[in-house]
Amino acid sequence: MSAIVVVFLCSLHNNISNIYCIRGDASNFAIWENINFMVIGCIGGLIGAVFNAANENLTLWRMKRVNFSKKRRVVEVVLVSILVSTVSFVMPLLWNRCTDKPTDMQDWSNQEINLVDALVQFQCEDGQYNEVASLVFTDADTAIKQLFHFREVGIDDTSTFSSAALFLFFIPYISLATIVYGIAVPSGLFVPSLLSGAAFGRLCGHLLHKLDHTSGTFADSGTYALMGAAAVLGGMARMTISLTVILLEATGDMQYVLPLMLTLMCARFTGNVFNEGLYDIHIKLKGIPFLEPEVPSIAEKYEIVASQVMSSDVKCLRPIERAGVVYDLLRSCSHGTFPIVDSDSTGTLYGTATRDMLCTLLQRKAYGSPNILNAEDEAGLSLGPKRVSPLVQWDTLERVYPRYPTVDDVDMRSADRNCLLDLRPYANTAPYTINETASIQRSYRLFRTLGLRTLCVVNHTNQVVGIITRKDLLPDALSDSLLRGRNAHSENNNIGEFT
Helix, strand or coil, X not given: CHHHHHHHHHHHHHHHHCCCCECCECCCCCHHHHHHHHHHHHHHHHHHHHHHHHHHHHHHHHHHHCCXXXXXXXXXXXXXXXXXXXXXXXXXXXXXXXXXXXXXXXCCXXXXXXXXXXXXXXXXXXXXXXXXXXXXXXXXXXXXXXXXXXXXXXXXXXXXXXXXXXXXXXXXXXXHHHHHCCCCCCCCCHHHHHHHHHHHHHHHHHHHHHHCCCCXXXXXXXXXHHHHHHHHHHHHHCCCHHHHHHHHHHHCXXXXXXXXXXXXXXXXXXXXXXXXXXXXXXXXXXXXXXXXXXCCXXXXXXXXXXXXXXXXCCCCECCEEEHHHHHHHHHHCCCCEEEEEEHHHCCEEEEEEEHHHHHHXXXXXXCECHHHCCXXXXXXXXXXXXXXXXXXXXXHHCCCCCCXXXXXXXXXXXXXXXXXXXXXXXXXXXXXXXXXXXEHHHHHHHHHHHCCCEEEEECCCCEEEEEEEHHHHCHHHHHHHHHHHHHHHHHHHHHHHHC
16 A cells, blocks of 8 residues: 555656656656546446456357257357458458558667567558558567557657557457357467457547647557556456556556556446456356355354254265165265265264265275175174275376266176275375354355365264255355245244144
8 A cells, every 4th residue: 555655646746846756767647647547447347347248148158059069069169260260351351551660760669669570561562561460460469569569649640550440450359259258269368358458448548649639648558558458357357456466567667556556446346336257257157166255244144053054965985885885876966075984883974085086996896805794794884994895005096187087987797786895095084074053154264264175064973964065155055044944943833833
């Protein structure tokens, strides 16, 4: 906060007395232009909200019509590739005007001269370039540098990219980015958002210079391109501090701290009026149980405990189990972790076993003969410390990571179903647990800080009474659990009154 105050005072002092206060150079913008940057941030938030809404609807359509079939996903990739290639080639063709390259570059830096050399000639004579082709046919990082660094201060009407060219590039490019994000190929969103935002910001700066009749009142269009990139990216991702640090490190100039923060804050607040950030939207669409840093307010308001949220229908295994029982259990449910209970001590928690480990043991047929047990051992399936199945080394179990076998890869013959599978050498005998009377805030913090996927709920005698997963801690799931508890309490009261 103190750094922001220092930059603010430094900029103010710079604009009033024209004394250099940042890196020995004058500030690139006037302090009152922060209002312009805030307006650009609001417009960028609107653009980001439209982008997110369009991509969300398109993703829902893909989930219903495309994603369930690999062939359709491949066809979609081919069609989208053809569309992007066609549009990218047609846009420079529609721009049939050639622009002379800058010649008076004595005071230009080497980077600016190299960017001039990167301009694309595309159907133009020597010494000329196609403005749209220079943005489309170059690498994205080169195009961003061109939008950021090419000079246009409005004093001598020097313009490398005109308003029409920027508009012709911005609309199709961000529309294609909306379509491409979500197809079955790795497609980034950070750089396209920066590039489209830079084009939008430079367009705003160029229009301001035109309105000012090129008298140099406003900052150069490169500064507005930077703010436009921040606005569109912030409107899409809804990040503030992290994007400020990233863009500040990219520019390497502390004078942009205040305008970047104001632009990103306006973009975030404006976009949040309409929808969430794109990453949050896709997390929910894919059903990923992402836990926010803060505990849901409903948990603190109603003082929910673990017993109200847990799943009481727990699928448990014994330390020594029949191979057929394990196989049928894996077939009947999709749980990722199974508690192991000690049958000799009335269901005391012994440990946990993961689904990947169980499938690997079954695939490798790591079980012993069923004839080892006598009549007394048959009831509890326990032989004390004696191991009843061959031991599989840990490096062998983890060698196939991350492509563990599934239950479909297991060939379970009828003769193997009664064989014994000793889970004791592979069990996690020190799993994280929580008492059934513990608050849900404590469970939430355990999941967040330890990165848990499941949490065993035990009673005061260490017997397993339920399991909590990440999905059980989402706000909607907590609301459903609270509603079920109220309904059950109401039914019990009605039964008591009837009797």
